Amino acid sequence: MAEPLLIGLNLRAFYRLKMGGVRAVDGVDITVPRGSIVGLAGESGCGKTTLVNVLLANVRPPLELLGGSVLLDGLDVLKMSRDEVRKKVWGVKVSYVPQAALNALNPTKRIIDLIRDAVRQHTPATDQEIVSMCKRRFEELNLPFDSIYRYPHELSGGMRQRVIIATSTLLNPQLLFVDEPTSALDVSTQKQVLRMLLDIKNDRIIDSIVFVTHELPLLRQIASHVYIMYAGKIVEYGPAEEILLEPQHPYTKALMYSVMTPEPESRQRGIISIPGEPPSLISPPPGCRFHPRCPHAMDICRTREPALVELRSGSGVACFLHHSKEAA
């Protein structure tokens, strides 16, 4: 099997704040195989976006790295200087479409000016080269090319998001990170954006995608692998279908039960809620971080942290319920 595109090992990072350290990423291992769409799911404040920043080697105060390594296509990116990362990694090897990117565009500049500024951060290219790159990419993705001469507000939300994603692939990176790319869009536009993400992967414009969201149905539609994150840790991972339809970890189960889709399964199940709220990362509970909300919590869960144990090849879960099964 080919070597994975990205490997993150034992990543630990925290925010230094006046009231104490926030351990937003606490011992995370993550692998992005080539040709995959990896979904990273979890609730707000669980550390998803921080993890993405670490994987991108975008670690700046108040975020501090405590340990771990990221191998991106053989490059140890956390050991590189920021300048090196900007020249050799960002835009060229990885691209990132942050959350709410469609509202972050400078309204006084045309799309092409924004693209030019962005591209020049990473590579010296002439105006003409940049325009022809755009033309080729927009044609490949069936986007109207003349939209690059417009101002951001002249495009609809869905078109803006698709233009941003297309732009982020201009320098042919291998890996694309998208963070909640469809959260502000209505369902039909959302589907178009997902379709386009799938197309750029299938057409080999990029190799793999990491898709960050808290909406499991979206991952069901496009992800090949899923990682579930809770309070700074990965609690379960594996092939998308397996994790989303037959979850093992009580938190993943709870998340799945809280999904409301217009399907008979969802209506028959009715309203099943989990008590409580995600814990504070400043003072997380001892033991398993989910135990205060877990219906199956045992004594051991209150004192010891469950390790992330591989159940089958390619999937794993961090829960004592399943550890004991292994032992038996």
Next chain:
Amino acid sequence: MLEAKGITKVFRTGFLGRQKVVAVDNVSMAVRKGEIVSLVGESGSGKTTLCRIILRLITPTSGAVFYDGREVTRLRGKELKWYWSKVHGVFQDPYAAFHPFYRVDRVLYQVFNLLPPTSYEEKKRLVHEALTSVGLRPEEVLGKFPHELSGGMRQRVAIARCFILKPELIIADEPVSMLDASTRMGIVRLFRDFRDLNNSSVVFVTHDLGLAYTVSDRILIMYKGRIVEEGDPVEVMEHPNHPYTRRLREDVPLMYRKWEGF
């Protein structure tokens, strides 16, 4: 119980109000006692405008709203207070419903302005009781400022107002769309429990077809200011008539089935 007849709302914009926007276009709807109804539509479909008209926050350009047979479209003063004690709103962003300078106690105690006067001890007892009913410990919220509570907790406080007031109808405008998946269900459940306990009615105004399908007794689909489809959720999902409903059904991401070509 509640009936809206031929509601139209035209907003005027542009220079001297020359441009017209028809937000709600000749809509009629009714809500029966003890029923959970969902009004589904995307942004700009006019669902929020319709819900603000029903709540008597704005007046329609034409048409009328009746509550228990009594017209409430242009109520004022004492009578409006009576209406608001019967029909209560819960909104999308609980942040916007709270004045950031005041402690959350104020939002709760203000409800008593809509109720017959009672002693402070009684009010205090009711506030504690309501907070407990929505799954909050009174000591963890009372005396706090809105920003010290999480989104889910603020929405619970907003619903605690309903538990004090015991309205006959709750209009909930996107009450869970800003909340995380795992807290969403808990909030939806509160509305249902409230209905079961008081035999009140609930109207969910939402863009989330899944939410509407899962919890309602009846759904109304709104598109471009009109109600284009109405009925039992299962029936509407299985046999949608209007092209918009069909498109909606096709484009909502599902959990148990994959989209064609994906």
